[in-house]
Amino acid sequence: MTVSLKTYRLAATGVALGLLAAAAAPASAHHSASMFDRTKPVIIKGTIKAFNWVNPHCSILVIDEKTGETWNIESTSPGVLTRNGWTKRSLKPGDHVEMSVGPLRTGGPAGVIIDVKNLDTGETLKRAV
Amino acid sequence: MAGAVSTMGRLSLGAIFALGLAASAVAAPARVGANSPALQQQWRAIANLPDWSGIWDPDRANEAKQLRENKPPWNAAAQKVIDFQQKELVEGRPTLVLWGCFPHGHPTWMMINHNVMEIIFSPGRVTMLGEVDGNRMRRIFTDGRKHPEDPDLTFHGHSIGHWEGDTLVVDTVGVAPQAPIAQSEAIGLSNNGDMHVVERIRLTDENTLEDIITITAPKVFTKPWTTTSYFKRLRGPQYDIVEGQCVRGDYEEGVDKDGYATFVAGPERVNGGVVPIGKK
Numbered sequence: 001m002t003v004s005l006k007t008y009r010l011a012a013t014g015v016a017l018g019l020l021a022a023a024a025a026p027a028s029a030h031h032s033a034s035m036f037d038r039t040k041p042v043i044i045k046g047t048i049k050a051f052n053w054v055n056p057h058c059s060i061l062v063i064d065e066k067t068g069e070t071w072n073i074e075s076t077s078p079g080v081l082t083r084n085g086w087t088k089r090s091l092k093p094g095d096h097v098e099m100s101v102g103p104l105r106t107g108g109p110a111g112v113i114i115d116v117k118n119l120d121t122g123e124t125l126k127r128a129v
Numbered sequence: 130m131a132g133a134v135s136t137m138g139r140l141s142l143g144a145i146f147a148l149g150l151a152a153s154a155v156a157a158p159a160r161v162g163a164n165s166p167a168l169q170q171q172w173r174a175i176a177n178l179p180d181w182s183g184i185w186d187p188d189r190a191n192e193a194k195q196l197r198e199n200k201p202p203w204n205a206a207a208q209k210v211i212d213f214q215q216k217e218l219v220e221g222r223p224t225l226v227l228w229g230c231f232p233h234g235h236p237t238w239m240m241i242n243h244n245v246m247e248i249i250f251s252p253g254r255v256t257m258l259g260e261v262d263g264n265r266m267r268r269i270f271t272d273g274r275k276h277p278e279d280p281d282l283t284f285h286g287h288s289i290g291h292w293e294g295d296t297l298v299v300d301t302v303g304v305a306p307q308a309p310i311a312q313s314e315a316i317g318l319s320n321n322g323d324m325h326v327v328e329r330i331r332l333t334d335e336n337t338l339e340d341i342i343t344i345t346a347p348k349v350f351t352k353p354w355t356t357t358s359y360f361k362r363l364r365g366p367q368y369d370i371v372e373g374q375c376v377r378g379d380y381e382e383g384v385d386k387d388g389y390a391t392f393v394a395g396p397e398r399v400n401g402g403v404v405p406i407g408k409k
Binding site for chain 1: 186218219221222223224225227230233243244245260261313314315363367368370371373374375377378
């Protein structure tokens with residue numbers, strides 16, 4: 001009985017902390033992708049800087065070989081990608097890739113993934129949704 | 130092979146659950162149904178229910194179709210907000226209907242989910258377990274209980290269910306007014322309270338689960354509204370549910386002052402996405 005009360009209190013504290021965190025930085029969420037324009041894809045050739053395999057959205061940082069800019073490219077969640085054949089090792093820093101990206105409508109080096117071809121292995125991975 | 134794995138999973142889960150219930154029986158008086166000692170006959174009765182094992186993947190094409198073709202009967206005030214959201218969506222400024230990593234809530238979780246779920250039968254209960262966060266989860270009591278008179282308001286409400294043949298009929302009240310009724314991540318509104326949801330869930334073929342959802346939401350609808358969701362069954366370990374902590378996206382990996390691995394707040398993002406604010 002004591003144990004379950006303790007557990008309850010811990011859980012309640014966890015929820016309270018979670019709410020505080022959410023209030024401080026209400027950033028992550030399941031969101032629409034209409035800020036990106038998939039109808040006007042751009043092709044980016046470059047080198048992977050980072051592949052962030054995190055919820056709720058994975059992201060890929062890729063250095064555009066033409067401009068030297070780092071693109072921040074959003075994807076869906078690890079769960080959805082996993083069921084479409086991706087793993088956290090699908091892209092590694094230093095990999096050479098060609099990506100098709102739906103760019104941010106407001107401009108700038110950011111967008112949503114359409115597909116990515118790993119030029120080192122020849123493998124193509126598609127966005128999952 | 131996949132079937133064998135699935136059966137083993139169910140058996141071992143059942144055994145663990147039964148052990149837990151046996152242990153709790155020492156402290157609590159016996160009662161029929163959920164939270165009671167699981168009699169062998171209750172577990173055997175579960176074998177006569179339809180087979181809802183496996184991983185259920187929401188039918189995204191149907192979600193899009195419902196959004197296009199099945200408009201909810203929003204009242205005039207709500208419709209104004211929805212129209213504004215629609216305009217914003219087209220112009221590339223989607224409203225953040227699901228914000229702060231709160232759960233989708235009921236019934237939105239059943240309507241616009243992108244992630245899979247699994248469904249577990251146990252004596253007196255049907256449990257739906259989602260992929261994202263521990264709070265994407267529904268407990269549907271099938272032990273004959275009624276709704277509480279004055280339930281605590283929660284994102285998934287209080288659900289009771291009963292079987293009509295192979296159809297699970299679920300009645301839900303007690304949903305928090307903040308829980309959205311959403312047709313997409315950018316189109317939807319808080320139910321604003323007093324919502325009542327009835328679902329009829331059944332297999333329409335071997336691998337398709339149908340959920341006919343009727344929502345009565347007097348604060349935002351002019352009349353009850355019915356929509357239908359479908360889920361496709363996936364079998365095999367490659368489709369297993371993975372952990373998904375929504376709030377993780379707000380943090381980056383770090384190390385604390387004593388050298389222990391931790392998470393540190395990351396940059397603020399545009400609209401819940403990965404793009405940092407101010408770095409277009």
